[in-house]
Amino acid sequence: MSRSLASILLTIITVGLGHSIGLHRGIIHRAYRCSRFTRGALAYCFVHSGLGGPLSWVRVHYYRDYWQNRSDCPAYFRYDHSMLRDYGWNLHLALRPADETRYAIPPEDLHDPWLRFLERTWYWHVLAGAGLIWAFFSFEAMIVCVCLRISVTILGHWFVGFVSHKYGYARYDIDRAAEHGYNNFVLGALSFGEGFHNNHHAHPSSAKMGTEWYELDLGWHLITVLRRLGLVWDVQVAGPATQKPQARPRTYRWRWPWQE
Template sequence: MTADESPRRKVMSSPYLHRLQRRHFLLFDVLPIVGTVVAFAFLAVHPFGLTELVLLVAMWLLTGLGVTVGYHRLFTHRTFNAGPTVTTALAILGSMAGQGGVVSWVALHRRHHECSDREGDPHSPNLDGDGFVGRIRGLAHSHFLWMRRHDYPNIVHYAPDLLRNRAVVRVARRYDTWVVVGLLVPAVIGGLVSLSWTGAVSGLLWGGLVRMFVLEHIVWAINSFLHMFGTRPYESRENSRNGGVFALISLGESWHNNHHAFPDSPSFGLDWYRLDPGFWLIRGLAACGLAWDLKVPTPERIAARRRTPAPV
């Protein structure tokens, strides 16, 4: 085999990449924790009111849908199709969440599905040994610590489709800008509503940093706790679990075993009575002609993978 015919590397590792990972970890993973502590301390200066509540919930919902509907269901798994306007909007909203640029996020998640709970999975909680200590070490790694330093999936291998999408690449190149926009928007709104600098700071804290903190830990809990605890109604080769009690706050992501059993499905709940706000948005877009080719599995296909008579 010649050099030109050698297999493409699936992951890369270098001091430069690890420096970028540490910087991202500090700015977008650790800083929201600090910001949340500051937000509670700032209550002595500016009380938490209706404006802060609306900013927190609205920004959490918008950026959360950007992650679950855009980053996850559209860009990673291609569970439906959408036009350039919807595609760009979802990519921007997902970027504002501060969980990584869209192309990198997709490459990491496709790598996770390829190696889920096996060697090569960037954030499995089940590879750090047995027993109580092994479980705690695995949960800490999969929930938070893996982001400090990890092998970087080769985006040419894992996300060539996105690299061919100019609109998505343009959004990805301005990832840091969109994160800043996601912090400035609630700050400006908070300042305008209260006509004070304290209102602007409060908006930045609650609609920006606290919102990032809440959304991040919800998403990370899917990687960690729902690969160790929960129900497994469907056959899947890894240890994915459902946590239906968290369906609303996770915007449907907590139907995690369902998702791993049917990764090409835009519906994670699979049944109408399982709350899945992400799929509600996709259905709404489809009703308006803005989304199409929803690849929902047939009842027969679902039944064929069922492990128990009645999934919980």
């Protein structure tokens, strides 16, 4: 029981604070401001999620956003294919664009010394963490808190991304975009708000992904804690200032697997 609780706590720190808050909403979308120390600490938490290097994820996110907001989006970034194919593409392949400059990735991110260091060494930090847990606790604790947790994180991240682009409800249409995303009550709650993808597509720079009372965005609650501690400020919230110009509210549109 204690190992499971420890694994859940590590998931909150690495996936909640590290991935959703630190990397996605903070570094990529700049949904709030913080000190360089806080930014670096959250990026380090992301590394221990086991998802990979921070700059690799920054690059992929900019590639995906660029193409999904166009009508000529290639198949790799569309979601009109099967789950099996998406599993193969997203967990076993990598995109290497011929010209990265077209994606307008901020140079201050690409050349950030700390992010570059973590990009080169992320797996050593994960292995060191595994070794410390093994040494101070037990081999079984290491398996649960590192190996099992990272396996669930990797598969869960892919699954939430796939489902949130295929099924659920949407309240926004985005003109000329190949992908609008969908919202999912359960996945949104389990993924610190990342499952409310239609909201995120419409309000990409908003720190709050769950925009209705029934959309449980645990990531937003973590940001609220950080703000009260004075670690983040100038937090952006869903509204006209954060909404894409081409995003238009509409009557709920639902799509479920049986409608394929």
